[in-house]
Amino acid sequence: MLGRIAGRLEEMVAGALLAGMAGLAMANVVTRYFVRYSLAFTEELEVAGLVWVTMLGAAIGFREGAHLGFDFVRARFPAPLQRALVVAGAGLAVATCGVLVGGGWRQIVAERRLATTSEALGLPQWIYTAAIPIGAILIAVRVIEAARRELARR
Amino acid sequence: MEAAAGLWFFGLFALLLAAGLPVAMGLGAASIAVIWQFDLGLAGISPTFYASLAKFQLLAIPFFILAGLILERCGISRRLVELVGLLIGPVPGGLALVAVVCCVFFAGISGSGPADTAALGTVLIPAMVARGYARPFSAALVAAGGSIAIIIPPSIAFIVYGVLTNTSIPALFAAGVFPGLVMGACLALPAYLASRRHGWRGERWGTAAEIGRAFRESVWGLLAPLIILGGIYGGVFTPTEAAIVAVFYGVFVGAVVYRTLTWAGLWGLIRDAVVSSAVVMLIVGFAGLYAWAGATLGLLDRMTAAILAVSQDPRVVIWLINLIVFLAGYLLDGISIFYIFTPIFMPLVARFGWDPVWFGVVLTVNIAIGQVTPPVAVNLYVAANVGRLSFGELSRAVWPFVGAMVLALVVVTAWPELSLWLPRVFGLG
Numbered sequence: 381m382l383g384r385i386a387g388r389l390e391e392m393v394a395g396a397l398l399a400g401m402a403g404l405a406m407a408n409v410v411t412r413y414f415v416r417y418s419l420a421f422t423e424e425l426e427v428a429g430l431v432w433v434t435m436l437g438a439a440i441g442f443r444e445g446a447h448l449g450f451d452f453v454r455a456r457f458p459a460p461l462q463r464a465l466v467v468a469g470a471g472l473a474v475a476t477c478g479v480l481v482g483g484g485w486r487q488i489v490a491e492r493r494l495a496t497t498s499e500a501l502g503l504p505q506w507i508y509t510a511a512i513p514i515g516a517i518l519i520a521v522r523v524i525e526a527a528r529r530e531l532a533r534r
Numbered sequence: 535m536e537a538a539a540g541l542w543f544f545g546l547f548a549l550l551l552a553a554g555l556p557v558a559m560g561l562g563a564a565s566i567a568v569i570w571q572f573d574l575g576l577a578g579i580s581p582t583f584y585a586s587l588a589k590f591q592l593l594a595i596p597f598f599i600l601a602g603l604i605l606e607r608c609g610i611s612r613r614l615v616e617l618v619g620l621l622i623g624p625v626p627g628g629l630a631l632v633a634v635v636c637c638v639f640f641a642g643i644s645g646s647g648p649a650d651t652a653a654l655g656t657v658l659i660p661a662m663v664a665r666g667y668a669r670p671f672s673a674a675l676v677a678a679g680g681s682i683a684i685i686i687p688p689s690i691a692f693i694v695y696g697v698l699t700n701t702s703i704p705a706l707f708a709a710g711v712f713p714g715l716v717m718g719a720c721l722a723l724p725a726y727l728a729s730r731r732h733g734w735r736g737e738r739w740g741t742a743a744e745i746g747r748a749f750r751e752s753v754w755g756l757l758a759p760l761i762i763l764g765g766i767y768g769g770v771f772t773p774t775e776a777a778i779v780a781v782f783y784g785v786f787v788g789a790v791v792y793r794t795l796t797w798a799g800l801w802g803l804i805r806d807a808v809v810s811s812a813v814v815m816l817i818v819g820f821a822g823l824y825a826w827a828g829a830t831l832g833l834l835d836r837m838t839a840a841i842l843a844v845s846q847d848p849r850v851v852i853w854l855i856n857l858i859v860f861l862a863g864y865l866l867d868g869i870s871i872f873y874i875f876t877p878i879f880m881p882l883v884a885r886f887g888w889d890p891v892w893f894g895v896v897l898t899v900n901i902a903i904g905q906v907t908p909p910v911a912v913n914l915y916v917a918a919n920v921g922r923l924s925f926g927e928l929s930r931a932v933w934p935f936v937g938a939m940v941l942a943l944v945v946v947t948a949w950p951e952l953s954l955w956l957p958r959v960f961g962l963g
Binding site: 394401402408409413428430431436442446447449450451452453465466476508511 | 552553554555557558559560563566576577579580581587588590592596597600771774778779781782804805808809812813815816817867909910
């Protein structure tokens with residue numbers, strides 16, 4: 381049960397975020413044209429939501445093998461080498477995520493030290509930035525899971 | 535040192551792709567390796583990646599993807615195919631021409647080539663096969679027609695190009711309309727000729743009553759492009775706003791008019807939109823990082839100089855650019871091409887005084903071809919999947935259509951007014 385919830389975590393959060401962003405954006409359109417009152421400051425939330433949705437959705441994409449890539453070079457190699465490439469590829473992807481986690485964490489620390497706030501709403505900027513390290517951790521987990529399945533298959 | 539930098543920058547990415555890394559991760563890993571190796575500042579990575587994603591105009595991407603999914607779920611492609619079939623009748627190549635017309639029309643709802651291919655392929659490929667059309671021919675035609683989605687507005691490609699080059703997205707959208715129609719006409723040519731040779735025909739003409747009923751059933755779908763484009767060109771909506779209005783229009787049509795859209799169904803579509811747009815946006819994020827690394831290394835400037843070293847004649851350079859993008863289209867997806875190549879090309883656009891709107895259309899038409907040139911061809915992956923045939927079989931059947939699309943590219947390149955007239959009429963040029 382817990383595993384199932386963890387497995388669907390990104391979907392729940394990202395789906396709810398996109399639905400919320402759509403609602404906000406529509407409210408923005410309606411108020412701007414019909415009530416002549418602008419909710420323009422909400423654009424900041426929508427943009428921040430886009431970053432979160434991207435990172436969470438990318439993690440789901442790795443679980444489902446939805447990301448664009450190609451296999452025709454790798455598929456020509458002997459099986460042991462293919463397995464080695466799967467491991468190496470996953471290792472590099474995880475390392476890439478690791479750099480994003482480290483960089484994102486440092487960015488958050490700097491933003492908290494300087495008490496950087498967002499432009500329109502004055503929220504702490506690090507809430508938005510946190511999408512990068514948290515998303516990168518989730519992506520790394522899904523990359524490892526996918527690589528394990530891939531190894532079992534080859 | 536310079537040669538070494540170039541080798542690292544391009545060679546490493548190519549190597550990672552060949553090793554089977556997804557494009558986004560290949561771009562990310564290659565950028566980080568280059569940034570580390572040449573000491574460009576690791577501290578810049580996270581902010582650059584974040585800034586590539588956090589752009590208001592990019593919000594139109596998930597919204598247009600969601601709108602396309604919802605409208606498709608309403609059964610718009612099925613109804614559209616029926617209506618156009620009744621109108622075109624039993625002429626040679628009837629259903630193939632229906633496919634082209636529906637692809638052009640659906641491009642006015644969808645902004646993504648693979649989405650367009652999936653929506654129409656599910657309906658058209660089985661219908662064409664049932665009428666005796668060869669399966670590879672049918673799937674290849676829908677894949678090629680699906681690429682019109684990024685030329686006729688709305689278009690993810692134009693959104694990305696507009697964001698990257700600071701070009702007006704409404705102007706780009708308007709500029710894509712006639713080139714998209716030209717692309718449709720060019721595709722109709724080989725479709726018609728092959729059908730006539732094989733004796734493939736359409737169904738029959740509908741009676742006035744049948745056409746009237748089919749029209750009433752599909753009118754809600756027919757209205758969608760009018761709302762999207764009418765809203766933008768009536769000066770009412772920005773592209774992002776038009777996208778969100780299209781989402782709610784789709785929900786209204788699905789839930790109130792056709793009563794087929796349930797909460798569970800809507801949630802599933804939202805989930806699919808999350809993944810589809812994240813796949814695009816992750817490439818946007820890492821390609822932004824890759825382009826930043828290339829620019830910081832000074833590599834992109836040198837690529838520009840290399841093109842000018844070949845020729846300084848704008849008439850030669852534009853075809854050279856087309857050749858580069860065409861070849862890149864075999865191995866790269868459209869978004870990566872935009873991020874890697876526009877920083878190289880834009881100084882040339884400024885130098886020769888080209889209109890960036892026209893240039894964006896030329897690149898986009900070329901990238902549309904890249905969506906069907908194997909081995910990396912997103913529309914062919916989708917068409918092979920929904921058409922239930924092998925990728926190799928489909929790849930062999932697509933060449934006549936690639937030829938037709940190149941013809942459209944030549945027309946669009948040689949005749950800038952084809953793109954620039956409509957934006958001017960709307961006061962955007």
